Structure formats: structure tokens, C-alpha cells
Amino acid sequence: MDAFYASVEQNDHPEYRGLPVIVGGASGKRGVVSACSYEARKFGIHSAMPATWAKRLCPHAIFVPVNMKRYQEVSRVIMNIFDDFTPEKIQISVDEAFLDMSGTERLFGPPEKTALLLKERVKTATGLTLSVGIAHNHLLAKLASDFDKPDGLVFVRKGEELAFLDRIDLKDIWGLGKKTLETLNAFNITTVKQLRETDISMLQKITGKAAGDFLYKASRGIDPGIHSERVKNRSISSEVTFEEDTRNIEGLHKTLLHLADQIMFRMLEQGYIGKTVFIKLRYSDFTTFTARQTLKHPLRSEEEIHRVALDLLKKKWDNHSLIRLIGLGVSSLEKKDSHQQIELFSDAADQHSKVENAVQIIRSKGRNIKKASLIPPHKNGL
């Protein structure tokens, strides 16, 4: 999808259309940009940028809070459309998916035609545009989809892989991080072509064995397998940057509960289970720490996530340093499958889990239902 969160906002609020919209950091004070519209990008704003900078770059931008629930709702509509095209869908984020269209030519016609049909159906259903990349592997398809945003359609045919890759900036090679890019630049490798002409043993020497192998393959258009179904370490996480740095323990506990709530529901909604809880703490001086704990059994309720998070906070934090940002997540996620072990005893966690499943069903019908402790106190007191 193109600038997904911002596009949803613009679509839901016609008055935002054509204007620079920034999702996240709504107060304009603290927090970071989660997403921004193409209009905002013209000002040099990009996601993960502190909201204060964005404000400076574009003072008249419209700041809106992240409405994850709404984006997920739209995402579901889109993913359902994708499902109509192929059962072989790998969703890699709220607004990205790989569709394996092998053998569907007789149903939908040639690839470009299918892609246009797909774009049209999504546009009709949601009013949103998306960019499609067509290629014979995940790596090339992803690069192709990013190549001509927004509303793009790029088809990389067999035999054209190298020519296509040479038109891509080195920094845009998927899976190539900032650090690796710097390393490569330091060795005068600044284009995909140069990367391809570099000996694999040389690449492995400068970037490490696995990364070297990855780059060698990627520069040749061979899928190194980053987003095949076997992707191992998926995680769901959420974080909050406080308006003001804090050491208020009750506030932190409540924030963690709030985050646990969000995470558990995203896990339920997307059908994941996980055993590892991690927290992230960023102090006033921007030093950042993470801590994790892996349980022997899958996390069953937000209460459980919250409890582990509190343990981790207790271990990691000195109860004194001012905290700027706190994050919580569950990693090593796996698709909840049918062959689950049945339990002998139903305990408190099972009860919580049942309640949360029920709440999840209610929420998915668009009702607002939340824990009493997560309702902000009444302004004038109760």
C-alpha cells in the first residue's frame, strides 16, 4: 500500500486530501512520525523522525494520532481481496503481502492484467492506491513494488533482472541496513552494479559471512529468502514516547498494561502465539536498553504479558532514572496452528485468555470495549 496509514487518514477525512498529513506524534511535542503522506514527504519528512523535527520542517502539517485499529480494519478488507486472487498469500505487515500467482493465468489473464484488476478492486473497496511489483521471486517483486510508488506497477521479466537492479539505488536494496551501507560505501561500493562486481569472499570479509552471502545473492536478483514462509523471528511490539520524561512507577505500569493490551489483541487478531516478552527502555540521554524473557509455554493473556513485562522492568530499571520511551513486545511469534496441545487444568490464565478472546470478537465488530483501568480518569474527577 502507498503511505498506508496516512492514506487511510486522508481517505477517512476528505479535508486532509492533498495536504501534508503526519501520523503519530499527534501532540507535536514528542513522539515519532509513524507514517506521512506523500505531500509531507516533499518537505523531507520520513517515518521514525522525531515529531518535533517534522513540525520544524513543515509547521502547517496535519498531525493525527495513530489509529491502529482503523488501519487493521482496512488492512483486513485488502487482505481479503488478496485472498480472492490466490490462497498462496504471505502477509508480511499490515499493508504488504506477497501473492504467489503461479498458475493463475487462465483465471485472471497475464500478470499485468491481473495486477491492474487487483489495484482496481482495492481502489473500489477502500479508495486507496497500492503499488504492485511482479517478478519471479520475493526479492525482485518487493523491489519492483517499491520502484514506482505511489500507484505503481512494475513487471520484472526473466532476463531483465540485472538491468532492473542497476536502476535501483544501493540503499534501496531490500534488507540492506544503514550500517552495511556505510561499510560498503567505505569500500567504494556505491551502486548495485559495483556490488555485483565485488568478489563474494571480499564481501564476506567486509560485511561478515551471512551478510556477504546475502549481498552477493541480492545483487544478482537471487532471492536470499528473507520473506519466505520460513521467516523465523516475527514479533509484535508497541512503544510509547512520553510527553515528559518520567519515573512514575504507577504510570509506567499502566503504560505497560496498555501496551500489553494492544499487543495481545494484535496477536489474537493475526492468529499468532509467542513465548518471548521483551521490553525496551530509553532514558533521557537516549541510552536504550532491552530485556527479554522466554516462557516455556505460549503467552495466553495480556495479564501474563503484563506480569512478565513488570518483572523485566523491575530487573532492568533502577526505579530512578528518567524514562523517555518504553516499549513492549512479544517475539518468536508463530502462527497459531490447529495442533495445539490440550491442557489438563484450566487455570486463571486460561480464564483470562477466554475473556480476551471474547473481547476480541466484540472489538472486531467495531465496538469499543476496554479494561476499566485503561480508561483515563475523568478530567473533573468522578
Next chain:
Amino acid sequence: MKFTCNKDLIIKEISIAQEIISSRNSISILSNVLLEADNNTLTIRATDLKVGFETKIPVEVAQSGSTTVFCDKFLSILRSLPDGDIEFSQKDDNRFIINPLFNKIDFQLKSINADKFPEIQDISDDNYFQLPQKELMDMIGQTVFAVSDDETRYYMNGVYLEHEDNTLSMVATDGRRLSFIKTIFDEENINFDPVIVPTKILHLVKKLSSGEGIIALAVTDNNIFVKFDNQKLSSNLIKGQFPNYKRVIPESQEYEVRINRLQVMEALKRVSLLVEQKSRRIFLNFIENSLIINSEESELGVAKEELECSFTGPETSIALNYQYLLDPLKVIDDEEVLIRFSGANKAITIVPTSEKDLFHIVMPMQLD
């Protein structure tokens, strides 16, 4: 302090002491073993503050006294020495001297005064009750493997020991399977509330017991004490609420199959080679007069084995973790076992064909 003792005799006990002492990394009094020589007896003590161990061995004491030394090093030194008698002595300046007789070997190990050594819980003799060692070993063996190693379910990290009317039972569960064994127990003066016993002491008892003679137990609210041969072990108990296990014991099950135990085990071992090792899911398919065990079709392939068994009834498929089947089959020592079940998502029970009062319950996994 000065005493002489044979290497083989002391090394056996010191290696047990080292097993009790868990933290090898930090050097403190808890990494030390206590040695007390008196009356031609050497008393050896070790503890990790949870489990305590005491044993007595006959030695030749020239001068009585006591000390403590770093157990890990002491054991390594003993292992390195030639066979034969060794003379041990304590010097005033906190040095423990190890001199093998007829050798020019001299080890001086730093020692810590014995009065720094933590007290090991003890209890008077009249609190003990007795059981044949073999019986207790059997009870431990039938249950201890089933406990949970999930620390967040700490109340399942031990074996539940319950004295009810004139029976003594042990129960262990990890929440997915449960093992139970009961024995007759008619010591009238002994009464205690059910307790959760940590596995460490049970494994130790099982390892150290000769399996012959009598073993004595005492249970208080906080500790369990075990005495056998010339050894004493004690452990604190796990505080917590053991799950209401009686509620999950099936009252009656619809089908019962009699089957050769070793044949099932062998088949499980073979078929499990192609089972996905994370879920360990295997399928049992009961059809008229036979049991088909098969794996799921995977990237690796698929395996299937058919066994004869006494089954009459409608075809039934049950999916479960094969380890949960293998564990109880390993510890039941009858030639044949009975497998009882009611349907796909209901508990199955494995019981011996002999008259023993024990069973193993396994919860299945969901079928697709």
C-alpha cells in the same frame, strides 16, 4: 584435625556433595563442603540452602576437628591422586593439607572455618516413618519425569506427596500429562498435609539409594527429610497450590486396548524419526484389532507402523506428543500395558496390567 581414609571411599561422597552444591561460579562458604572428623567417623555435609546432604564414613581419626574446603577443587584433587590411603590434616592458618601416603605429593587447600557453615535443617528421629527403599524408588520413578520445568508454573515443579487414610500417593503433572502412584501406608502416628517436593532431592534419593532395605522419611510444613543407609538428605518444599488433580482423572473411559509395551515403544521410536520435533505430534489410529502409529507428512517424508492389539470399536484417531507416551511406557515394567481412551480430544490413560495402583494420563493434541 587429622584423619586417614581410602581415596575411593571419600571420593564417592565428595562427588555427591559437589552435586548438591549448585553454584560453581561464586566462591563462598556455600561452594564448600564441611568435613568433621570425630570418633573414627568422618561426617561430610553440603548444602545449596535448599537441599542439604549429610553422610558419615568410617575413617581413622588421629585428631578430631572440623573445617570446610572448596568442594569443586577438592574433588578434582582427589580424582587426580593415585589410589590408596590419603592423610588429611588441618593447619591453624586455614590450610587443609592433603598428603597421599607413600607419595611425595603435597596439596594445601585454603579452608574456611566450620562455624561459618550454614546450619542444615534437622528433625528428631520420632518424626520419621519408614518405607521399603524399593517402594519409594518405584514411586519416584513413576512420577518424577512428569513434573513441569516451566518456572512460571512453580507449583508444578515438584511431586505432590499426599498421605490420605492409609495410603501414600505421589502425583506429578506439567499441565498436559499427569502421573499417579499410590501405596498402602499404615503408620498411625504419622500425619502431614500434602506437600510439593522439589525434584532435586527426589533425583538424589533415587541415585543414591541402593534399592534395598528401608528408607525413612519425615515431612513438616516446610521441609522433607530422608534417611537411608548412612546418608541424610533434606530439602525445602515448594510453596504453592498444587492443581486439583482428582478432578481431571477420567471416571470411566469407553475403550481399553491391551498391547505389548516394548512393541509400542519401538514403533514410537521409529515413527518419531520423521515427526516434527517441535510439536512432537504423532497419530494413533485404532482400528479393528490393530493400532496404526503414523507421523504427519512433512518435508522429510512420512512414517507408519501397524501393531496388533485387542481393539474393537469404531475407528478412532488421537494426536499426541509422542514423548508423553514414551515416558510412562519406559517406567512401567509389565510386558503389556492397557491404553484407555474415549475419543480424539479426550484424555488417554496408560496403566500397567499388573495390580499396581498407578496410572499415567496424557492429554492429546488437537486433530486438524
